[in-house]
Amino acid sequence: AQSVSQHNHHVILSEAASLELGCNYSYGGTVNLFWYVQYPGQHLQLLLKYFSGDPLVKGIKGFEAEFIKSKFSFNLRKPSVQWSDTAEYFCAVNPTGGATNKLIFGTGTLLAVQP
Amino acid sequence: ETGVTQTPRHLVMGMTNKKSLKCEQHLGHNAMYWYKQSAKKPLELMFVYSLEERVENNSVPSRFSPECPNSSHLFLHLHTLQPEDSALYLCASSQAGGRVGELFFGEGSRLTVL
Numbered sequence: 594a595q596s597v598s599q600h601n602h603h604v605i606l607s608e609a610a611s612l613e614l615g616c617n618y619s620y621g622g623t624v625n626l627f628w629y630v631q632y633p634g635q636h637l638q639l640l641l642k643y644f645s646g647d648p649l650v651k652g653i654k655g656f657e658a659e660f661i662k663s664k665f666s667f668n669l670r671k672p673s674v675q676w677s678d679t680a681e682y683f684c685a686v687n688p689t690g691g692a693t694n695k696l697i698f699g700t701g702t703l704l705a706v707q708p
Numbered sequence: 709e710t711g712v713t714q715t716p717r718h719l720v721m722g723m724t725n726k727k728s729l730k731c732e733q734h735l736g737h738n739a740m741y742w743y744k745q746s747a748k749k750p751l752e753l754m755f756v757y758s759l760e761e762r763v764e765n766n767s768v769p770s771r772f773s774p775e776c777p778n779s780s781h782l783f784l785h786l787h788t789l790q791p792e793d794s795a796l797y798l799c800a801s802s803q804a805g806g807r808v809g810e811l812f813f814g815e816g817s818r819l820t821v822l
Contacts, residue, residue, distance in 0.1 A: 597750065629813075636710045637798065637813040683751070695764065696811060698751035 595620045597686050599699035606674050607707050614669040614702050616684030625687040626667040632680045676708045711735040714799050714814035722822050729817045731782040731799030739804040740782040745796040758804045789821045
């Protein structure tokens with residue numbers, strides 16, 4: 594079955610620390626990849642996306658993610674986190690070729706940034 | 709403001725009650741979704757409507773009944789639920805045929821089944 598794994602369930606960092614959140618997926622075909630973020634008390638919103646081309650994609654608020662096809666990974670990075678980055682982060686995969694915008698989500702990683 | 713509005717934001721119901729969750733999108737999209745978000749579990753896709761036709765039902769129990777009367781509105785009718793159905797129910801919309809995966813989510817309806 595198709596699945597998405599996020600290795601870290603809870604991450605605690607100090608401000609200015611670097612961030613890397615892991616995401617691996619199990620699907621042998623072509624995929625579109627996403628990171629969504631949910632700030633406390635707010636709705637899920639798109640952080641960045643990969644469809645094709647340059648495997649290093651840049652998103653909002655200084656986030657970036659790298660698609661490594663051979664590793665089935667799409668890790669999220671930020672060089673220097675801020676307190677306002679405290680949120681839950683979800684990796685999602687869309688296996689292409691389907692008739693609908695079906696997104697398969699990971700379990701999420703809760704990031705707490707300490708001032 | 710997300711463009712996707714869900715009501716009610718909180719709902720407490722007994723196992724024999726009948727209630728409904730409502731979702732309205734103001735983005736001009738033509739695909740709508742119901743997801744279930746439970747603690748420590750991945751978001752679970754429940755239903756997908758595209759152009760008002762149900763195109764996906766992810767083995768959801770019949771005690772959950774979706775309805776999509778038009779492209780802007782989506783309902784989830786609830787009947788004889790179980791305590792394990794307590795969760796955050798998220799509605800999302802997108803443009804069918806557009807950039808796949810760019811879903812716009814509402815803030816969710818927190819359901820507690822007693």
